[in-house]
Amino acid sequence: MVKANGTIQFTEKPSIASTGVTVGPMEKDSPFASAFDEILLLEKEKNESYEEANTRFIEKACAITVKKGHEKMENIDVFIGGDLINQLSPTNFAARKLKIPYLGVFSACASSVESLIIGSLLLESGKASSILAGASSHHPAVERQFRYPLEYGAQKPKTAQWTVTAAGFALLQKQVKNAPIITHGTIGRVVDGKQANPLHMGAAMAPAARDTIERHLTNTNSKVSDFDVIMTGDLGKIGLNILKDMFTDEDCHVILQDAGAQFYGEDTFFNAGASGAGCSAAVFLSHIYNQLQNGTFKRVLLVATGALLSPLTFQQGETIPCIAHAIECRMEKRN
Amino acid sequence: MDQKQFEDIVDKQNPKTPMFTNMLKAFLVGGIICTIGQLLVFFYIRFFSFTERTAANPTAATLVFIAMLLTGFGYYKKISQFAGAGSAVPITGFGNSVVSAAIEHKTEGYVLGVGGNMFKLAGSVIVFGVLSAFFVALIKTILVKIGVVSW
Numbered sequence: 001m002v003k004a005n006g007t008i009q010f011t012e013k014p015s016i017a018s019t020g021v022t023v024g025p026m027e028k029d030s031p032f033a034s035a036f037d038e039i040l041l042l043e044k045e046k047n048e049s050y051e052e053a054n055t056r057f058i059e060k061a062c063a064i065t066v067k068k069g070h071e072k073m074e075n076i077d078v079f080i081g082g083d084l085i086n087q088l089s090p091t092n093f094a095a096r097k098l099k100i101p102y103l104g105v106f107s108a109c110a111s112s113v114e115s116l117i118i119g120s121l122l123l124e125s126g127k128a129s130s131i132l133a134g135a136s137s138h139h140p141a142v143e144r145q146f147r148y149p150l151e152y153g154a155q156k157p158k159t160a161q162w163t164v165t166a167a168g169f170a171l172l173q174k175q176v177k178n179a180p181i182i183t184h185g186t187i188g189r190v191v192d193g194k195q196a197n198p199l200h201m202g203a204a205m206a207p208a209a210r211d212t213i214e215r216h217l218t219n220t221n222s223k224v225s226d227f228d229v230i231m232t233g234d235l236g237k238i239g240l241n242i243l244k245d246m247f248t249d250e251d252c253h254v255i256l257q258d259a260g261a262q263f264y265g266e267d268t269f270f271n272a273g274a275s276g277a278g279c280s281a282a283v284f285l286s287h288i289y290n291q292l293q294n295g296t297f298k299r300v301l302l303v304a305t306g307a308l309l310s311p312l313t314f315q316q317g318e319t320i321p322c323i324a325h326a327i328e329c330r331m332e333k334r335n
Numbered sequence: 336m337d338q339k340q341f342e343d344i345v346d347k348q349n350p351k352t353p354m355f356t357n358m359l360k361a362f363l364v365g366g367i368i369c370t371i372g373q374l375l376v377f378f379y380i381r382f383f384s385f386t387e388r389t390a391a392n393p394t395a396a397t398l399v400f401i402a403m404l405l406t407g408f409g410y411y412k413k414i415s416q417f418a419g420a421g422s423a424v425p426i427t428g429f430g431n432s433v434v435s436a437a438i439e440h441k442t443e444g445y446v447l448g449v450g451g452n453m454f455k456l457a458g459s460v461i462v463f464g465v466l467s468a469f470f471v472a473l474i475k476t477i478l479v480k481i482g483v484v485s486w
Contacts, residue, residue: 049442149439151406152456153415153422153431158350193341203345210336238348245344246336 006187007219014120015176016329017071019285020064022057024139024165027282031265035286037064042140042165054083054090054138054167057278059097061167062132069171076100077128080119081169082111082135084142084277091136100132108306109234110188111135112168112281113325117185119172120327134169134285137276146198146311159200161236161260161275168281170289180292180329186216188323190308196319198309202239202260202272205305208322209235210246212303216326225251228297231288232324233280233304234260236272259283280304292331299330361421364414368425372398395426402430407438432456 021036028039040060043053058081066073079100081091088104095102107114112135119133140150142163148154172182191211195204209232217223224230224247235243240258247256263274263283284302291297303326314320375397379390405411411431415422422428436455440448454461478484 144439148456149435151409151412151431151435151438153406153412153428153435155416155419155423157352193345194338195345200349203349207341238350241348242344245348246341 005215005219006189007216008117008121008185008187009220010120010124010182010184012124012126013175013181014123014172015174015179015181016285016289017171017173017176017179018065018069019168019170019289020061020066020068021166021168021282021286022061022064023278023282024057026139026162027164027166027263029265029267030263032263032283032287035290036166036282037061037068037286050138050141050144051085051090052093054085054136054141055093055097057138057165057167058083058091058094058136058169061134061136061169062094062098065132065134065169065171069173071130071171073098073100076130076132076171078103078119078122078131080105080115080131080133082106082115082277084108084111084137084163085145090138090141098132107188107323107325108308109135109137109275109277109280110304110306110323110325111277112233112284113185113302113304113327116170116172116182116327117187117325119170120182120185123172123174129173131172132169133172134167135277135281136167137163137165137278139163139165139276142276146309156271157199158271159197159202159236159238160271161201161234161273162264162270163276164234164263164274164279164282166276166278166282168278168283168285170285178293180289180331182327183330184216184220184328186212186219186326186328188212188306188325189215190321190323192319192321194319196314196317198307198314198320200238201234201275201307201320202236203242204307204309204320205235205322205324206239206242206246208324209243209303209305212324212326213301216301216328220328223251224249224255227255227299227301229288230256230301230303231284232256232258232260233284233302233306234258234273234275235305236275237261238272277304277306288329292329295331297331299328301326301328357419360417361419364418364421365425366421368398368422368427372425398426399430402427403434406431406434411435429457429460432460 082105115133119131122128191208193207260274264270305324309320375394376390379385440452
């Protein structure tokens, strides 16, 4: 049931049966790299466009997910996915090949968790039994749509983040043994912190993350220390510090983490860290998923954050509205 | 938490822009590019039949050509991350903006892609360059007419 303020409690134990994560070559030096399934080339051959490459990353991640879940592609009921490219073309084009009933979702970098929430709801309704859900982003394709040409010499400030090339998908099924279950989902509200700098998304997204985390904690009667980790998607190093400062709770400093801040380690080349729908999808569905499966984490809150700007809106002087969707995952005792 | 408190936190966490070192780097790299330009001017005057006034054209073309090569091989953006305005303001920055856009849009074909987007970034440089050249020429013409300066 949906409680007031957008938190949904899942009673039918939608579980993450398997996951598949594909990343680009830049991501192989990530501290999370050992958890990724496959490293693919940014462009397979010279005449493959970056958008086509994004589609290839999605197709491959989906194939890996389904294979690891010992399922067949034709047995999947619904495919839910999103990316950052106009009209969701990479995901749409991947769906063309997958031939599974398909729902395309967009809430920028929060699409990853949005698709998991919708997938869990479909399972909960009993109208579907196997769902493939996730999201992706592709650095060069995103860069050219939202910013400058790749080879253009624009100096990036310390607040800038690097869009991750990755696709992360999960196979959702009901009551799978020894798999993490999704117990709650909190649907984000669009929050505008009146930030207008597209090269400082962390500051723009922090208020949305705080709103969702606070509502989730209130609606589920829990506190920060009940979780092993509360991980946001792509606030970056500076955005994470802003978020921590917005909470007075002392526990936040350890438990609040950010996938984007950790994704590229301490390499200053990436400035404030990583971003993109692929960032949260890749980390949540590889590293965090593994930690849940091996019992290191028992209860986690995954908060994907998305900046809902377009190249048009910021040139027109609009501020950056943001959204954050959250899911709570738990691992029950193994048997 | 109100807007004011949030903005205070953002201000506190924002890294300071190292203005002085940024300017120093821009000055150094911009200066180096201009020195190369000056050497090219000397070269064209010494070895070809150019005058001080006409040597500017082949010099600009040579610098843009070098910038194109650096852009194509992926070095220009690295120089720019270090130099900032130092590599954006000289004519090499103009060359970089044209070539980077041309490379980027090759997948959409030569006419609508490369041709249509080549000046996407450089277009405003051309528009405002022509506009300011017009006004500067107008002022000089007036000054010449009233006898303050001569051509």
